[in-house]
Amino acid sequence: MNDIPLVSTKNLSVFFGLGRKLFGERQVVRAVENVSLDIPKGSFFGLVGESGSGKTTLGRAILRAAPITGGHIKYNDGEVDYDVATINKKQLKDYRKRSQLIFQDPYAALSPRMTVRDIIAEPLEVMGLTSSRRETDERVREMAAKCRLNLEHLRRFPHAFSGGQRQRISIARALVCKPRFLVADESVAALDVSIQADILNLLKSLTDEMGITFLFISHDLSVVAHVCDYVAVMYLGQIVEEAPTRKLFSRPRHPYTAALLSAIPSLDPDDEQDAIKLEGEIPSPLSPPSGCRFHTRCAHVQARCQSESPQWRKIDDGHFAACHFTDELKL
C-alpha cells in the first residue's frame, strides 16, 4: 500500500439551505462539517454511521455530486492532480472517468427500458472511451464475464434478474470505464445475507485485481469489519473516529463507536448482551448540539463536553478520535 492518499479532504463542509421561515433566519442543514479524511491508495475504506449522519452526502461531495460549501478535496492518482472542490469543467469530465458510484437499490438503479448490454455500454458511449461498436461490445463482454454475468443474458432487460444479479450488473457498469476510485453507497444493504457475501467477495477480488481504491459506505458494522482496511465513523456531519479496522473493532476510543459496536446483535444466544444504551435518536442537523455533538447521548458526558468541541487527535499509529476523555475512558 502506498502512503500518498488517493483522495484527501480538508475541512470539507456541505450545507444545504432551507427556505426562510416567516420572520425567521434562513435555516441551514449542516450535513457535513469540517471533515478531513485521507483515503490511502488501493485501500478498501469504510465509512459508517447512523442514518442522518451525513455519510452519503460526504461520499457524493467527494464525487462532486453534492454542492461543496467549503474546504478542499485533493485527488491524486499519479497521472493527474485535482482539487475537486474548485475543479473546472474539462477536468471534471476527466474526473468522472476516474471515479464511479454504485448505488444502494439495484431495483431502482437500472433503467427498465435498456438491455443489460446497453446499460453496461452506456458509460463507454457517453464518455467516448471506445471508437467502434465492436470495441464497445468487447469491453462490455469482458466486464460482464468478470462480474460473472451470463453473456447470453446481455440482451435481456433488468426485470428478468434477481437482486444479486442486478447488483452485479450495476458493478459491471461502474467498472467498465476502468475507474481508479469507486464509491459504493450501501451497496449490499438491500440483499439477503447469502447474496451479500457473494457480492462482497466479488467487489473485493475485482478491486484488488484492478487496483481500485474503494470508499465503502455502510451502516452495517460487521460487513465493514470484514471487507475494509480502514474505517471512519461519522456522527452528525463529523468524523468522530478513524482507524485501521482491527484497531477500531478491538479497541474503540470514542464512546459513540463503542455504543455502535455493542448494539450489534450477537449470533450466540448465550451471549448475554449488555448493550450500551444510546438514549433517543440522532439530533437534527438543523441545530446540532453545542460542544461535542455526541454529548446529548453520551454515557460519559461531563460539563466540558457541552461547551467545548473536542479536538481531532492522534491516539496511536493511524488511530484518530475526537473526544475530550479518550485517554481516561475505559471503553
Add this chain to the structure above:
Amino acid sequence: MDSPLIKIENLTLQFKTDEGLITAVDNVSFELVPGEILGLVGESGSGKSVTAKSLMLLNPGNAVYSPESQITLTIEGNTVDVFNLKSASQLKVVRGGAISMIFQEPMASFAPAITIGDQMVEQLLLHSHMTKKEAVTHSIEMLERVGISDAPTRFKQYAFEFSGGMRQRAMIAMALSTKPKLLIADEPTTALDVTIQAQVIDLMKDLVAEFGMAILFITHDLGVIAQTADRVAVMYLGNIIETGSVRQVIKEPAHPYTQGLLNAIPKLERLDEPLTPVPGDIPSPLDRPPGCVFHTRCSQMIEGKCDTLVPSRTTLKVGHTASCFVAEGSSDGEFEAVA
C-alpha cells in the same frame, strides 16, 4: 407445556397467475404457545411473509389454500377455525382482535393524512368496548409505555412528523393497545439503525413479559433472532426445512441450508475467515426443484436421492427437526419420522 395458542397444520398456499399456479407455501406446520417468541427466518422469496399473512387471511384474492390446510386459534378454551371465518365481523378476531401485526415499513403503514392518535383510537373503537374518551386515554398511555416522550402532543401529530424509530414505536403501541394474544412482527427492525434496533428489541421483550403474548418474529437477520426468539423455524422456497430451539438451530444447525446461512453472516469474532455465500440463486417458484427443494444449491447433495425423493420432517433431538437426508444419516439412526 401449555396448550398451543395457534396451530398451523399442513398449510399449502398457491397463487393463480398468468403463468400458472405458483406454490408459495408448501405443507407448513408449526404452533405457538402463549408467551413464546418464534423466529421465522429465510431469504426473500422463501414465503415467510405470505405464511404470516395467512394467519390473518390477508393474502390477495388469487391465493388458493389447499383443502388440507388448517389454522386453529384457541383463546380461553374457545377454538376458532380461521378458514371458516367469512364475514368482516367474524374476521375481526384475527385482524386486530386476537392477532395484531407490525409491518416492515413504518412510513407506509400509517395513513399520511390522519393523525397518529386518530388511527390508534379508530382501531380501539372497532376492537374493544371502550368509549372514545377511554380510547384516547389508553392510546396516550400506550405511547408513553413504548417510550415516546411528550405523548399527548405526539398523539395529535401526523406520521411524517415522527422519525423512523419513533414511527416503529408508535406502530408497536398501536398493535399492542388492543392487547392481542399473538403479535406478528414482519421485519420490524430491518429499516432501523442498530442503536434504534436495540431499543425496539428491548421494548418488545419487555412487552412480552408484561402482556404474556406470543410473537411470530419474521426476519432474515439471524443475529436479531439469536437475541430475541425462543424457537426458530427456517424457511426455504415455501418449506420449513429446520425447526428447533434457538440454541439448537444456531449452535448445531442440521440442515445444509441453515449451515450455509450461518456461514454467510459476517462475524465480528472471526474476521480472518472468508465469507462463504450459499452458492447459486434461489430458484424461481415457477420451476420448483423436484425432490428436496434445496438440492440444486446443496454441497452435500446425494445423487439419485435428494434430487428425486422429498425428505420428510425428522426429529433429531427433542424439539429439533430437519427435513434432510444428510442430517438424517448423521444422527446415527436415532431419528424417527414425525407422523
